[in-house]
Amino acid sequence: MRGAARALWRWLVAIVLLRSGALRRRGRPLPGEVDPSERHAGAARGADLAVVVLLLATALLAACFAALFVLEPDTQLLGLALGLALGALAAALIVAGRRLVPQETKVEERPALARPDQLAPAAEQLRAGAEGITRRRLLGAAAGAAGAGIAAAAAIPVAALGPGITDQLSRTPWRAGRRLVDEGGTPVAALEVRTGSFLTAFPEGAQQDDLGAAVVVVRVDPAMLRLPAPRAGWAPEGILAYSKICTHAACAISLYRSPLNPSTESRGPALVCPCHFSTFDVLEAGRVEFGPAGRPLPQLPLAIDAAGVLRAAGSLSDAVGPAWWGDRR
Amino acid sequence: MSRRRDPLADPLRFVDERLGAARGLRFVLDYVFPDHWSFMLGEVALYSFIVLVLTGTFLALFFSPDLGQITYHGRYGPLQGLAVSQAYDSTLRMSFAVSGGLLARQTHHWAALVFVAAITLHLFRIVFTGAFRKPRDINYFVGVTLLALAILEGFAGYSLPDDLLSGIGLAIAWAVAMSLPLIGGPLATALWGGRFPGTTVFESRLFIAHVFVLPALLAALIAVHLTIIALQRHSQFPGPGRREQNVVGTPLWPGYALRSLGLFAAVCCVLVLMGGLVQINPVWLWGPYHPYVSTNGAQPDWYLGWLIGGLRLMPNLEIHAFGHTLVPNPFFGGALFPTLVFALLYALPWLDRRFISRDYRAHHLLERPRDNPRRSALGAAVLAAVVIVFAAGSADRLFFQFGFGYEGAVWFFRGAFLLVPVVVFVITKRVCTALARAHEHPLRGWSGALVARNQRGGFERVEP
Numbered sequence: 205m206r207g208a209a210r211a212l213w214r215w216l217v218a219i220v221l222l223r224s225g226a227l228r229r230r231g232r233p234l235p236g237e238v239d240p241s242e243r244h245a246g247a248a249r250g251a252d253l254a255v256v257v258l259l260l261a262t263a264l265l266a267a268c269f270a271a272l273f274v275l276e277p278d279t280q281l282l283g284l285a286l287g288l289a290l291g292a293l294a295a296a297l298i299v300a301g302r303r304l305v306p307q308e309t310k311v312e313e314r315p316a317l318a319r320p321d322q323l324a325p326a327a328e329q330l331r332a333g334a335e336g337i338t339r340r341r342l343l344g345a346a347a348g349a350a351g352a353g354i355a356a357a358a359a360i361p362v363a364a365l366g367p368g369i370t371d372q373l374s375r376t377p378w379r380a381g382r383r384l385v386d387e388g389g390t391p392v393a394a395l396e397v398r399t400g401s402f403l404t405a406f407p408e409g410a411q412q413d414d415l416g417a418a419v420v421v422v423r424v425d426p427a428m429l430r431l432p433a434p435r436a437g438w439a440p441e442g443i444l445a446y447s448k449i450c451t452h453a454a455c456a457i458s459l460y461r462s463p464l465n466p467s468t469e470s471r472g473p474a475l476v477c478p479c480h481f482s483t484f485d486v487l488e489a490g491r492v493e494f495g496p497a498g499r500p501l502p503q504l505p506l507a508i509d510a511a512g513v514l515r516a517a518g519s520l521s522d523a524v525g526p527a528w529w530g531d532r533r
Numbered sequence: 534m535s536r537r538r539d540p541l542a543d544p545l546r547f548v549d550e551r552l553g554a555a556r557g558l559r560f561v562l563d564y565v566f567p568d569h570w571s572f573m574l575g576e577v578a579l580y581s582f583i584v585l586v587l588t589g590t591f592l593a594l595f596f597s598p599d600l601g602q603i604t605y606h607g608r609y610g611p612l613q614g615l616a617v618s619q620a621y622d623s624t625l626r627m628s629f630a631v632s633g634g635l636l637a638r639q640t641h642h643w644a645a646l647v648f649v650a651a652i653t654l655h656l657f658r659i660v661f662t663g664a665f666r667k668p669r670d671i672n673y674f675v676g677v678t679l680l681a682l683a684i685l686e687g688f689a690g691y692s693l694p695d696d697l698l699s700g701i702g703l704a705i706a707w708a709v710a711m712s713l714p715l716i717g718g719p720l721a722t723a724l725w726g727g728r729f730p731g732t733t734v735f736e737s738r739l740f741i742a743h744v745f746v747l748p749a750l751l752a753a754l755i756a757v758h759l760t761i762i763a764l765q766r767h768s769q770f771p772g773p774g775r776r777e778q779n780v781v782g783t784p785l786w787p788g789y790a791l792r793s794l795g796l797f798a799a800v801c802c803v804l805v806l807m808g809g810l811v812q813i814n815p816v817w818l819w820g821p822y823h824p825y826v827s828t829n830g831a832q833p834d835w836y837l838g839w840l841i842g843g844l845r846l847m848p849n850l851e852i853h854a855f856g857h858t859l860v861p862n863p864f865f866g867g868a869l870f871p872t873l874v875f876a877l878l879y880a881l882p883w884l885d886r887r888f889i890s891r892d893y894r895a896h897h898l899l900e901r902p903r904d905n906p907r908r909s910a911l912g913a914a915v916l917a918a919v920v921i922v923f924a925a926g927s928a929d930r931l932f933f934q935f936g937f938g939y940e941g942a943v944w945f946f947r948g949a950f951l952l953v954p955v956v957v958f959v960i961t962k963r964v965c966t967a968l969a970r971a972h973e974h975p976l977r978g979w980s981g982a983l984v985a986r987n988q989r990g991g992f993e994r995v996e997p
Contacts, residue, residue, distance in 0.1 A: 240774035240781050277632035279639070283809005286636075287802050294798035301791030310784045311774065312565045314766050314897060317668065365723040372728050373718060404825055415728055418825035448825050453708035453844060453863050454729055455701055456827035478829040479705060480845045481929065481939055494940055496844060498851030498862040525729070526708035527851065527861035528718035 243308045251303035258296035265289035373531070374523035376416030378504055383408040384421065384445070384514040391513045397423045397443050402460040404448060407516065416524045418448035419504050420457060421514065422486060424473055430488045435521075438505040443514065445504040446475060446490050449525045452497035455479035475501065489521075498527065566789045567769035567782035571658045573796060578651035580800040581644045582755065588641035588808075589690075589744065595627040595634060596620070598740030600695060600733040609817045617695075617821040620736055624694040624816055640808025645687045647804060649836040652680050660881065660912050662899040663890070664768050670882035672761040677878045679754050682747055684836050689743035691814075691834055695736070698814075698831055700822025704729060705844070709867035714860060730824050770899045777897050830933050832926075839919055842926030843870040846947055874919060906965035914958035921950045 269285035272278065334340060384392040384405040392405050403421040410417045426442035438444070448457050459476035461483070463469040473486040474493055482495030490501030502524055505517035523531065548554040566572070599619035605612045607622065608629040617625075627634040656676065659665050665673035688706070692699045707729040710721035724738065725731030766780045775781045783789045807813075819828070833841055843866030852860040877884075886893050889908045902909040925946035931937045984992045 238773040240772070273632055279633075279635045280809050282633055282636045283640075283805055283807075287806030287809055290798050290802035290805055294795045294802050297791050297795030297798055301788050301795055305787040305791060307788060308784055309781065310563070310565050311779050311781050312563070312766070313779050314777075317765065362723070365726070373722065375728070406825075413730055413824055415730075415824055453867075454704040454824070456825050458827045459829060478827050478831065478929070479701060480841070481943070482849070492849050495943075496847045496849050496862050496866065498849050498858075526711050526863060527858040528711040528721070529714050529716075529859060529861075530718065531858050532856060 239311070241309050241311045243306055245306040247305075248303040251299060255296050255300045255304060258292045258299065261292040262289050262296065265292060373528065376520050376524055377407045377410035377414060378416070378419075378516050378519045379407075380516055380518045382410075382516045383509075384419070384506075384516070387412065392421065393512050394441060394443060394508045394514055395512060397421050397514070399423045399425070399442075400462045400464075402462075405445065405514070415449050415454065416447075416520070418456065419445040419520075420448045420460075420475060421445045421506075422460065422462075422473065422475075424486060428472065428487055432489060435489060435503065435505070438503060438517065440506055440508050443506055443508075444486060445506050445514075445516075446484070446486075446501040447504070447520055447524045450477035450479065450482055450497060451499045451501060451524075451526060452477065452480055452482045452495070454525045457484070457501070562784065562786035564763065564785045565766070565780050565782045566785065566793075567767050567775075567780060569770055571662075572767070574651050574655035574658055576793060576796055577800055578648055578655055579755065579759075580797045581648035581651060581804065582751065583797075584644040584801055584804050585641060585648060586748065586752075588637045588644065589748075591637045592627060592634075592641055593744050595623060595631055596693070596740075597623040598693065598736045600736045612817060612820070615821065618736075620693065620695040621816070621821045624696070628817070636805070636808050638808075639811070639813050640804050641690075642813045643807040643811070644804045645690060646835060647800075649680075649683050649687055652676075652683055653836075656680060656878075657916070661902045661909055662768075662770075663885070663896065663905060663908065664899055665882050666885065666890075667882070667893070667895045668765055669761075669768065672758060672765070673882060674879060675754055675758045675761070677875065679751065679758065680878075681875060682751050682754070686743065686747040686751060687834055687836055689739055689747060692739055693736075693743060694816050695822055696814075696816035697819035697822050697826060697828060698816075698833075700730070700824070701827055701831060702833055702837070704824065705841075705863070705867070707731075708861075709844075709863045712861040712864035713868060714864070717861075717864075730822075766897075768897050768899050770901070775898065777895075780897070830929055832930065838926040839874075839923040840867055840871060840926075842922040842924065842928075842946075843867060845928065846922060846925045846943065846950060848947075870922070874915075877915060903965040903968040906962045906969065909965050910958045910962035913961040914954040917957040918950060918954045921946055921953055925950075 265285050266289040269282060269289060272281050272285055337343065385408045386392055386403070386405060389408075391408070392403065397403055401422070405419050405421050406412050406417045412418065422444055424439075424442045424444065426439070429439060429442065431438060446457075449455075450457050455477050457475045457477045459478055461471075461474045461476060463471065463473060471493075475484045475486060475490075476482070477495070477497070480496050482497035483493045484497070484501045485491040485493045490503055492498070492500060499522070502520040502522035504520050507515050507517040509515050545555060545558075597619045601619050602616050603619060603622060605615050605617045605622060605625070607625050609625055612625070624638075628638055629635070659673060659676065688702065692703050692706070707721055707725060710724065711717045713720060722728065724735070726734045767782070769775055769780055769782065772781070783792075820826075832838070844863060845866070847862060847866040849862060850865065851858060851862050885908060889911060890905060900908075925943065928937075928939060928942040928946060931942055932939045983995045985995045987993050
């Protein structure tokens with residue numbers, strides 16, 4: 205009786221396994237197909253010795269690294285020791301993987317991930333969770349409101365990042381009468397500014413890292429100037445000052461193209477930003493001559509006081525630096 | 534009869550009785566990796582990420598994310614007495630005064646460059662062999678997101694030391710953030726805590742993004758990426774005995790595990806050797822950053838080259854209305870261009886099944902680039918456009934090294950951006966079609982027959 209039951213059980217298991225595919229050929233090729241699976245055990249000659257040597261080299265070089273670290277932490281030697289230790293280890297592992305251990309090519313049947321027969325039951329199960337609930341829409345709306353409220357509460361601390369956008373984006377410390385000083389704080393005399401030279405200046409007493417502070421000062425032949433009429437008096441003796449911050453992407457303008465012989469060269473002096481090479485015409489109020497900048501450089505009206513020192517004769521003509529959505533220019 | 538116990542039996546049983554680990558272990562040991570060199574690119578990226586985490590953790594022990602100004606009195610002579618930020622000062626200290634610090638810093642930087650490069654090459658493999666097709670499209674989206682995060686993470690790290698180049702990079706990033714439609718001004722002001730260069734809180738925000746938020750996201754997405762791969766098994770190239778429904782290759786244990794660990798050690802080896810022997814980003818030469826300082830011929834890390842190129846190539850267009858700026862110029866090259874490229878990458882599975890291959894089925898067998906000339910040609914054309922913009926990012930180096938005029942070079946690249954993709958499309962398509970027809974592999978030699986003319990004027994086959 206027990207023997208019959210056991211036999212029946214075996215048959216059942218066999219049928220279930222057959223149906224489920226567990227006994228189906230696992231990686232065996234289809235009829236008429238090459239079987240790529242193979243296995244070679246047995247190490248290649250000398251491979252074990254090579255691996256041993258490489259592993260010992262790894263140990264030695266790693267010890268060298270440790271010793272160097274304590275005695276003479278020179279970057280090159282440290283890198284060489286650790287790098288070569290890792291290189292020997294890599295070689296040991298690759299030789300071992302290719303020559304020492306059994307080489308095997310296996311065929312594995314891909315598992316079928318999709319279970320189309322389970323789709324309808326899964327959907328039904330999801331739906332069954334709402335069984336017996338009558339005010340589904342109201343509940344859904346309330347849950348949506350709760351979710352939105354929680355999301356807003358979680359997001360609102362972002363406002364602490366602040367400050368909000370204020371007038372600080374167009375703020376500049378330049379005011380009429382402020383003296384121009386160099387990086388060390390010394391007032392800039394008009395005589396110091398020579399034709400062809402290029403000077404960075406700041407308003408006296410201001411934060412030099414403020415984007416609205418730095419200007420470049422250059423001198424050109426006053427006869428060549430092509431400033432618009434309202435700016436006629438902004439360049440005494442042909443000395444001009446422009447904001448040093450590029451109106452394209454806020455880099456500092458630190459290149460100055462100054463023709464050696466203005467009468468023969470077709471292009472006049474220009475200020476150039478080294479980031480994306482926006483080129484601004486010095487003679488024509490900072491007009492964009494080339495490059496991606498969308499607007500001219502802001503100009504600072506200048507005056508020379510009784511002591512021969514350069515002073516601002518007003519504020520910058522425009523907001524400094526790059527633009528943003530909705531700014532007024 | 535000796536009753537030697539199997540030394541593995543006890544530890545295996547210990548874990549198995551508690552976690553049921555034997556089945557999982559069998560699955561892992563049996564997991565089959567198809568053999569093809571291009572499958573290692575993703576592994577190189579993974580291993581570079583591990584190197585980044587290890588070296589980065591070491592560096593974080595010595596870095597102070599603080600823009601407070603102090604006077605430099607460290608070991609590097611030329612900067613003595615200069616006002617520098619704590620961040621810059623601590624970067625110099627970890628480079629000069631900490632044993633192995635410079636090695637770790639340089640290895641970290643090289644690993645970052647290799648990390649993004651490996652992801653990019655891996656992406657090319659996926660695109661040109663159709664590995665992004667169903668059922669791998671979800672995992673492909675994870676991968677593209679990883680690329681975007683890797684670029685952001687790299688830029689954040691590059692910006693931390695507050696040296697001249699990192700400051701210039703941040704100025705440009707601020708201008709691009711400002712240029713975003715509607716939200717630009719408030720967003721940039723909020724992130725930087727004010728107008729650029731911002732308040733000192735910005736450095737802490739950058740630091741936490743670089744050492745926690747972005748790496749955590751990267752690690753989580755890498756885990757998802759690998760889990761999905763294991764669930765679906767690897768794709769494979771067609772070959773003898775290889776079908777859509779099977780996967781042929783080396784099982785993880787022991788061959789593949791040893792080879793892959795060997796690759797890990799090799800990646801570490803190359804990165805450490807480069808970190809030790811090849812100087813990268815010597816911030817002490819660039820000097821500390823101030824908004825009124827810049828330098829000529831500066832180049833960012835390579836993976837930002839296409840953005841600097843986009844900013845440089847864009848003509849000076851800004852959109853104004855009623856006396857207000859609507860779209861400032863940096864938006865086009867710095868935000869719109871990368872957004873379009875990534876949108877194209879995300880849309881690729883849909884574009885491919887709807888328009889390019891017109892194939893909605895699932896595929897586990899890969900295509901060689903020649904098997905799908907339309908996709909290969911389109912991919913190569915888009916790649917060519919991005920490469921042209923990338924090259925334009927170094928147009929100033931062309932001027933320094935070879936004396937090509939900068940303005941002429943920019944006009945040349947603008948023309949090339951429009952023209953070269955078309956040429957590349959036509960050539961790639963023809964080459965792929967011809968290769969597919971010839972049934973020959975350009976590298977594996979020629980499979981025809983040698984013939985010679987005999988005395989009667991006929992042809993005879995000659996054995997080579």
